[in-house]
Amino acid sequence: MNLATVTPTAQPWQDAKRYxxxxxxxxxVLSLSFLLLVHFTGSALFFxxxxxxxxxxxxxxDALIGADPTNPPDSVVADLEQDRYYRAIVFAYIPAxxxxxxxxxxxxxxxxxxxxxxIGAILSVGIINGVAINTAHELGHKTNALExxxxxxxxxxxxxxxxxxEHNKGHHKNVATPxxxxxxxxxxxxxxxxxxxxxxxxxxxxxIEAARLQxxxxxxxxxxxxxxxxxxxxxxxxxxxxxxxxxxxLLFLVAQAFFGASLLEVxxxxxxxxxxxxxxxxxxxxxxxxxxxxxxxxxxxxxxxLYQLQRHSDHHANPTRRYQAxxxxxxxxxxxxxxLSMILVAYLPPLWFRLMDRRVAEHHRGDLRLAxxxxxxxxxxxxxxxxxxxxxxxxxxxxxxxxxxxxxxHFACPNCGYVYAQxxxxxxxxxxxxxxxxxxxxxxxxPVCAVRDKVDFRPLQAxx
Numbered sequence: 001m002n003l004a005t006v007t008p009t010a011q012p013w014q015d016a017k018r019y020x021x022x023x024x025x026x027x028x029v030l031s032l033s034f035l036l037l038v039h040f041t042g043s044a045l046f047f048x049x050x051x052x053x054x055x056x057x058x059x060x061x062d063a064l065i066g067a068d069p070t071n072p073p074d075s076v077v078a079d080l081e082q083d084r085y086y087r088a089i090v091f092a093y094i095p096a097x098x099x100x101x102x103x104x105x106x107x108x109x110x111x112x113x114x115x116x117x118x119i120g121a122i123l124s125v126g127i128i129n130g131v132a133i134n135t136a137h138e139l140g141h142k143t144n145a146l147e148x149x150x151x152x153x154x155x156x157x158x159x160x161x162x163x164x165x166e167h168n169k170g171h172h173k174n175v176a177t178p179x180x181x182x183x184x185x186x187x188x189x190x191x192x193x194x195x196x197x198x199x200x201x202x203x204x205x206x207x208i209e210a211a212r213l214q215x216x217x218x219x220x221x222x223x224x225x226x227x228x229x230x231x232x233x234x235x236x237x238x239x240x241x242x243x244x245x246x247x248x249x250l251l252f253l254v255a256q257a258f259f260g261a262s263l264l265e266v267x268x269x270x271x272x273x274x275x276x277x278x279x280x281x282x283x284x285x286x287x288x289x290x291x292x293x294x295x296x297x298x299x300x301x302x303x304x305x306l307y308q309l310q311r312h313s314d315h316h317a318n319p320t321r322r323y324q325a326x327x328x329x330x331x332x333x334x335x336x337x338x339x340l341s342m343i344l345v346a347y348l349p350p351l352w353f354r355l356m357d358r359r360v361a362e363h364h365r366g367d368l369r370l371a372x373x374x375x376x377x378x379x380x381x382x383x384x385x386x387x388x389x390x391x392x393x394x395x396x397x398x399x400x401x402x403x404x405x406x407x408x409x410h411f412a413c414p415n416c417g418y419v420y421a422q423x424x425x426x427x428x429x430x431x432x433x434x435x436x437x438x439x440x441x442x443x444x445x446x447p448v449c450a451v452r453d454k455v456d457f458r459p460l461q462a463x464x
Contacts, residue, residue: 013076015324017068021089023304024135028096028128035103035124044113047120054127055344058301062338067298071327086324087147090307093135094154100128101157101253102241108252109245118252126256129158130263131306138307140164141319143416143448152230156237159257160264161230162205170204172319172450176277176293176372177286182265186274186360186368187377189349190266197265215430263343270335270342271295271312274360276372285443289316289451291332292363298328299338310339319449320416333363361385410460411437416449420457 034049072080080086104125108118132154140151140163148164155161167182174180181200184193209227210220218224234257242250275293277286291313297303303310307323313332314321335342336355345352364370366387373381409422420426420440425433429447431440444454 013073015072015080017300017304018085020304021086021307021324023301024131024307025089025092025096027131027305028093028100031124031128032096032100032103035100035107035121038107038111044111044117044120047113047117047124050124050127051120054340058305059338059341059344062299062301062340065300068300068303069298069328072325077325080325081322083324086322090135090138090323091150093132094150097128097132097135097154097157101125101256104256105241105245105249105252109249122252122255122259125252126158126259127263128260129256130260133158133160133163133260133264134267134306134309136163137167137309138323140168142322143320152226153233155230156233157253157257158260159231159234159238159254160261161234162202162227163264164230165209165227166201166205168319169208169445169450170201172289172316173445174286175289175316176272176275177279178276178372180272182268183272183275183372184269185372185374186357187353187374187381190269190346190352191349192374193269194262194265197268198261212428212430216427266343266346267306267309267339269346270339272372273356274371274373275333275363276370278370283455285453285455291317291329294332295335296328296332297335297338297342299341302338302340306339310335316451318415319451333359357381357385361387408459408461409437411457412460413446413449413452414456414458415452416446418446418448419460 030053031050034046037046037049038044104121107113108121111117113121136151136154139147139154142148152161152164155163171180171182174183176183181197181204184190184197205227206220209225213220213222213224216224221228223229238250238253241253271294273295275295277289277293279286294312294316296312297310299310308326309315309323311326311328313329314326318326336359345355360371361368366385368382368386369388371381411420412418420431420437422436423433425431425435426447427433429444431444440454442454446452446457
């Protein structure tokens with residue numbers, strides 16, 4: 001017998017969770033099912049079905065099923081990202097989201113329910129639209145027009161359209177710095193963080209878009225303002241439902257939107273708590289975002305539920321990478337449990353501080369001068385947790401920028417591959433066609449991934 005016939009061959013890699021990813025689009029279907037049970041049984045108790053799933057069943061399953069740190073092999077990542085099945089899973093969330101929102105508003109407006117039932121309905125629909133922000137997050141980082149438009153549509157029921165601007169162009173640039181309203185500080189409770197991040201993110205989105213429009217010579221109050229475009233989708237949706245169902249529907253829609261937005265912000269609170277990028281005096285900018293600047297988790301259920309958002313370090317390193325290809329990094333700090341469990345802990349500041357402050361101190365090896373500290377508690381935190389010697393922390397070296405003083409008019413982002421061509425410019429960002437590379441501001445960031453600045457771009461071979 002030929003030895004080759006009995007030598008085992010390597011089996012092609014397969015995604016063991018391929019069909020488990022359907023958990024995410026099944027969530028709004030489950031919420032809609034609970035709402036239908038309310039309608040057909042007449043029992044308002046079913047309004048509480050989705051909150052029990054979100055805050056009870058899923059965290060329990062997360063704890064029981066555990067974590068999976070495995071990564072797909074590098075050899076399959078390109079094909080994995082091109083598999084349209086995974087894209088269809090994200091798209092599938094949106095119809096059920098809108099159905100649950102509209103049906104929930106109809107139930108509340110026509111059912112004559114009491115306060116307790118109303119709270120359950122607000123939570124039930126708010127959960128779906130809060131998780132939908134994560135769907136919009138996955139879509140909004142992609143480069144094709146359809147996915148980016150669907151991201152803005154998905155944000156309409158939660159009235160958080162400015163997230164499309166602020167997250168991509170603000171948070172990803174300023175993450176884990178004092179300038180980021182979506183990065184929480186050690187010692188800051190979630191309840192102190194919530195108004196700071198909601199107001200700060202809104203302000204940041206408006207300023208970012210105002211600057212873009214100014215570069216284009218357009219007024220901020222114009223149809224070209226992408227914040228106004230996104231908010232208009234909410235106005236149309238809420239306005240139509242209010243005209244149909246009356247003012248009770250509007251109160252319900254506003255309340256569920258606020259709660260849904262708070263779900264996004266409690267996840268933001270968890271993701272970068274106490275982590276800080278060092279400011280490089282020589283480079284006059286913050287060090288590049290690294291795996292150590294995001295809290296991660298490999299708990300399976302939450303990763304299925306939230307498109308692997310918990311592999312947050314890889315997301316910040318590669319924002320355009322699709323969820324099914326995100327990787328675990330051994331050097332990234334790990335949460336004690338998945339996001340779904342940590343949300344409950346974040347609602348209880350004493351428990352959160354007891355669980356997480358020690359981990360922040362250990363992550364920084366006892367030197368809290370390297371942490372992002374809440375100013376009112378800075379002295380107390382240093383007294384409690386500072387154990388490192390009182391010496392100046394060594395500066396981390398930043399990769400030297402490429403010399404762009406070469407004979408070329410094409411420059412490429414080393415992260416996502418976007419190419420700035422002088423002949424084309426970047427009109428959407430206010431950089432007119434024909435603008436020389438030297439005339440672009442030094443703080444200009446990649447318009448696609450937003451994680452690399454002008455100084456990071458690499459010159460390409462001169463065009464013919």
